[in-house]
Amino acid sequence: MKKGDLILLVLTAVCTIGVIAGFLWFKKPAIDCVVYEKNEEIGRYPLNTDTTVRIETSDGHYNILKIENGEASVCESDCANQICVNTKAANKAGDTIICLPHKISVILEGRR
Amino acid sequence: MKKTLLRVAYLGMFLALAMIVSYVEFLIPVFPSIPGIKIGLANAFVLIILYHMGAKEAWIVNFLRVILSALLFTNFYALSYSLAGAVLSLLVMTLLYRKEKVFSSVGVGMLGGLAHNTGQLIVAFIITNAKAILAYLPVLLVAGLVCGALTGGLAKLLNPVMKKIMHAND
Numbered sequence: 001m002k003k004g005d006l007i008l009l010v011l012t013a014v015c016t017i018g019v020i021a022g023f024l025w026f027k028k029p030a031i032d033c034v035v036y037e038k039n040e041e042i043g044r045y046p047l048n049t050d051t052t053v054r055i056e057t058s059d060g061h062y063n064i065l066k067i068e069n070g071e072a073s074v075c076e077s078d079c080a081n082q083i084c085v086n087t088k089a090a091n092k093a094g095d096t097i098i099c100l101p102h103k104i105s106v107i108l109e110g111r112r
Numbered sequence: 113m114k115k116t117l118l119r120v121a122y123l124g125m126f127l128a129l130a131m132i133v134s135y136v137e138f139l140i141p142v143f144p145s146i147p148g149i150k151i152g153l154a155n156a157f158v159l160i161i162l163y164h165m166g167a168k169e170a171w172i173v174n175f176l177r178v179i180l181s182a183l184l185f186t187n188f189y190a191l192s193y194s195l196a197g198a199v200l201s202l203l204v205m206t207l208l209y210r211k212e213k214v215f216s217s218v219g220v221g222m223l224g225g226l227a228h229n230t231g232q233l234i235v236a237f238i239i240t241n242a243k244a245i246l247a248y249l250p251v252l253l254v255a256g257l258v259c260g261a262l263t264g265g266l267a268k269l270l271n272p273v274m275k276k277i278m279h280a281n282d
Binding site: 008016 | 211213214218219250253257258
């Protein structure tokens with residue numbers, strides 16, 4: 001290994017971390033909150049209007065989706081593990097809240 | 113006379129090796145989650161030729177590799193991309209490989225990988241004229257550096273073997 005190699009390797013490491021961090025931190029703002037059941041879109045709600053929606057799954061369960069101040073969260077669910085309820089509110093494009101027992105996923109989408 | 117024959121035989125062998133690793137990479141993507149990114153193992157063989165046999169030989173093998181691969185495995189649409197990448201990266205590597213005090217084959221490979229992806233992105237930008245492609249630039253540049261380090265490292269690993277082969281008949 002020569003001096004130039006080492007400089008390049010360090011530079012690469014820094015850039016790699018930078019690019020990954022950039023993707024994590026500088027996410028695009030979200031516009032729509034889209035609800036999927038088994039990959040099928042069952043609802044689409046704009047994030048700029050506060051609302052509370054009761055999502056009925058096809059097997060008779062429910063999740064309650066709350067949109068408030070441009071953030072989406074699941075505030076109530078009759079699922080066993082409550083992971084969706086404990087997931088922190090989503091506010092950037094690409095953020096997801098998933099309820100595996102109900103096969104429901106809430107995904108925020110940005111500019112179309 | 114015997115030495116010339118040996119050189120031609122070795123160049124043919126490296127051309128075949130470079131082509132088959134390109135083909136295997138084309139069949140089995142190393143990073144399935146990121147489309148369009150591969151290590152570029154063929155570059156390791158180009159680097160080996162550059163270091164052990166000379167720049168002219170490396171250019172000939174690289175050109176033949178790109179054109180034959182396009183004929184056999186892909187199509188002529190892909191040729192413009194691979195040609196741009198191959199020419200730009202080999203240009204950078206040819207300019208740098210003699211600066212042995214500063215860069216070993218690892219550093220040369222990294223800058224070659226960087227140049228390769230830059231060349232492909234420029235062609236993609238010219239063909240599609242879509243500014244959205246430029247958003248892919250940071251990912252491609254970092255990928256070029258990382259993959260270039262891998263191919264350069266491979267060339268370095270094969271250094272002792274190559275020295276033995278090339279000087280066996282001196």
